[in-house]
Amino acid sequence: SDLQQIRHSSVVSTYGHGVAPGGAPYLAMELVEGKTLREVLKSGPLPLDRTAALLQQAGEALAQIHTRGIFHRDLKPENLMLRDVAPPGEELVLIDFSMAILQEPDHSVHGLSRAAGTIYYMAPEQAVGFANAASDVYSLSKILLEMLTGRRLSILLPDAGMDLPERVRNLVRALPLRLPEESVELLGSALEFDPARRPQTARDFVEPIVRDLLAASSDRAASLSP
Numbered sequence: 001s002d003l004q005q006i007r008h009s010s011v012v013s014t015y016g017h018g019v020a021p022g023g024a025p026y027l028a029m030e031l032v033e034g035k036t037l038r039e040v041l042k043s044g045p046l047p048l049d050r051t052a053a054l055l056q057q058a059g060e061a062l063a064q065i066h067t068r069g070i071f072h073r074d075l076k077p078e079n080l081m082l083r084d085v086a087p088p089g090e091e092l093v094l095i096d097f098s099m100a101i102l103q104e105p106d107h108s109v110h111g112l113s114r115a116a117g118t119i120y121y122m123a124p125e126q127a128v129g130f131a132n133a134a135s136d137v138y139s140l141s142k143i144l145l146e147m148l149t150g151r152r153l154s155i156l157l158p159d160a161g162m163d164l165p166e167r168v169r170n171l172v173r174a175l176p177l178r179l180p181e182e183s184v185e186l187l188g189s190a191l192e193f194d195p196a197r198r199p200q201t202a203r204d205f206v207e208p209i210v211r212d213l214l215a216a217s218s219d220r221a222a223s224l225s226p
Contacts, residue, residue, distance in 0.1 A: 034083030059206030141190035
């Protein structure tokens with residue numbers, strides 16, 4: 001399958017998938033040792049430079065699968081592994097493609113990946129079984145906000161509905177980040193209800209925000225230096 005052909009440091013290697021004799025689908029993947037982003041986020045928000053590095057790697061992982069017409073459909077901190085690499089550094093690895101190989105929407109919601117939090121990170125259109133690159137971008141935007149704030153968006157904006165994009169922009173403007181308006185707009189647009197109104201590729205979303213996060217990190221370091 002296309003998934004088995006992907007060999008990239010930020011995408012878990014997949015060796016095969018099928019249906020077990022009892023009827024349950026299975027997926028054979030490499031074992032990735034490390035911590036999940038969920039475990040790391042328990043300690044609070046991440047520094048801007050670390051957030052930028054992880055966002056860059058997540059965007060590259062999505063670009064790798066999207067160019068092959070594969071959509072992850074279950075992007076969440078539990079499915080982003082962080083492993084140590086030398087010299088002291090970390091590598092983000094996108095894992096768990098069980099949702100990507102299931103074509104039936106019933107299965108995607110009620111079957112293999114009904115882990116806590118899955119529905120929360122899904123884009124609205126996934127409720128009816130549709131997904132494209134913009135669906136994964138929606139999920140990635142929620143994860144980015146979690147890296148910046150240390151809290152889930154459902155806690156920060158518990159009663160948000162169709163006004164979610166604008167409320168997210170106001171939330172980001174109020175953070176001590178000083179992100180340029182282009183990135184603020186991107187973060188909001190990635191959470192539009194209509195997937196056609198979101199950034200259409202992972203790189204369109206990730207690259208400007210990574211650039212602005214690194215600039216904000218440099219500015220912060222300069223202001224703190226004696």
